[in-house]
Amino acid sequence: MLKLLKSTAFRLSLIYLAVFAVFAGLLIAYLSWNTWVIFSRQLNNTIEAEVQGLAEQYRIGGTLRLIQVIDKRTRNPSSSLYLVQDPQGNRLAGNVASVPPATWDADGEDELRVTYDRFDESGATRHEAVVQVFLLPGGFRLLVGRDIEERQRLQDIIWRATLLAAVLMIVLGVGGGYYVSRRILARIDAVAETSRSIMAGDLSQRMSLSGSGDEFDRLAASLNEMLERIERLMHGLKEVSDNIAHDLKTPLTRLRGRVEAALRAEPTEVGYREALETTIEESDRLIAVFNGLLMIARAEAGASGASFATVDLAEAARDVVDLYEPVAEDAGLTLEVDAPEDVSIEGNRELIGQAIANLVDNALKYGRPDPEAPDSEGRGVTVAVRRVGPRAEIAVCDAGPGIPPAARGKVVERFARLEESRSAPGAGLGLALVAAVARLHDGTLLFEDNGPGLKAILDLPANGAKPAAS
Template identity: 45%
Template structure:
């Protein structure tokens, strides 16, 4: 279920939305960081520049002694503060300030220096980064004013951590929201799929459940239900027409056959040859069989409920089919064998399953030449009926399930081309799948059981 959810379109859509939203949030957080950190750095630089201006003016008014006095007063007011002062001679000999030497870092074009602060007088054991600006006073004195930017960097790091945490929370909430949304969408779609599969299996009375939320899914479900109502109505009309045809045409055909029987009897009494009457009776029987097969297929395909389904013993069913066709196989000189690897019980209509197996065995006997062999095998997965006849070309194996379709080499053989169509209709209503394959020589028909039949393992047995 989880793998299916990850492959679903709704999850991919939610993930795409989450990715776009996450990217937008990331850009927004980056802008917040950039504007905040840059503002704090600009404020620190502006403060340093203002201090340099003030100290330079003090030097101009009070001279060197006045400047030293101001620096000492500022340091004495806050000895462990973040302010950095250093006044040196032309050869960088310290005169006043809280640095014991001039930084070795080269200043940029604007006089700014970034260096490591190692002055123990600040009362801090950790090495901090500092940012300062140098200024040359008259008399070739050098003034350095700066700030310990440890707190600034720590604040920036906290902002970065907060932004990263916020981004992770956004991804987690977005992913969780996408998962929940996808699960809800899949649940709604699965209800449609379940109903669709039940309709495909023949239950046209099924309808897609509504949640009465008036959303797009309810609109879709309502439209599909209206369509299904219309389809069911049309199928009812077809069924009524079929019943009417059965009532209106089968009776005249039966009367025609009875009159042909009377004609044959009269001809026999009069000493005339009844061959033409017998041919007409045979043609009428063929028409009745074809008509009956068509109606049976239509009724199977339009069956709504599976009320006639009961637990069916497939071993007993196959034994009955083999017993019915044994005389015909012996008459043609065929070897007919039944092998049971494991018994299978499925929920199904026994009469329909019997008819389907009988049609397959009848075809095998019909097309297998004399002295050939037919093998029927039952196991927990399938029923297979294999013969040594001419087989069916691979490019025609799907077409033989169409109504009235017959191979060119089989057109001279009696039949209507409806046998495999009926078998396919029975297989569909039971959830079985049909496949045809080579038997080298001949044809093998496989009827695969549904996923969950009731299986009773038993020792292998053979009936020949």
């Protein structure tokens, strides 16, 4: 309960209740005051009309006529009050038995409130009225008024309704605040409990959704997406650590073994030179692995603030093909570029070029056609640049064995190698870098069958749309 009372939701409910109570109180007070004014005005108008009517009768027939008219009016039950007294204070006509003696001293005053006794009652009950008194010639006195019990009853009804509404408002406001706070607190406690489980190391936990689509569900959905991203990153970090330990331990051990062998062997200049050259080659391979990891990290971090500019994909593809043509000739393959039109995007020129180079390098390494195939002669690697609607596609096609559909999601992971022996050159970082560059530019890396071979497609947004990661 203490936690509930300290909750923001409960405090906000009380604030809303107070604001609503003040507004409702002002509204009721305004309505009550206006009702009171209307009834008072109506009361005064009624008394004024009575006075004018009796004054007219007095002018016509004097005191006797006035007594006859009042006696006739008092025979009909109403809220109007009449009293005529002689100079000695005896009642001559009217439905009022007595009034305080001081009443007769207020000759001609308006809105005079007095207590009186009804003529037809025992006198045990006192009533209130608004009256006017007049002194007539000859010492006669006239009282005309109106009972205000109806106005008092209306006022009592308004105050009782106000009190009842205030009590109901407080009860419903506090109860509603309690109910809303309990629901909100339960949602927050569920988030806190899930957060504690996550902090304890269980990254598979997710925030629960109520299905209402409210702000808590939207927040929980965003947190779940963030947790899924964190879980993937942590899983990737673990895989990277395991792969680094596996892929770098062997060359480092081999590097250390060759240095030790050179030290144990007969010290000759030729032996030392061979050992140093081998050490440099192994070091270059290790540096290439770390450079690949840094390049992937740079791409996933938004190119470390690298600026985006207009990149001509056709020109970038031609530059890569020109660079790798000697490599293709040494491998006995053809390397061609198919870019009939200029296709431009907004992106990082260096990373786009590196991604195309990685796809071409993979195609030259693993996309050799089967020499026993009848149409293997003259087949090679083609880099095609096309614009498909609002998208730009760079397709690198080869005639090799391709990648099985079940393994196409794995090859974009760091250090992923389909070759279990890992005897071929490379560290398994090329396609991971291409996928990271694609994500940086709001694109995707797709793999399709080339019949035979593999078609690796780098799909990017065209039309000069700047990627969100920039």
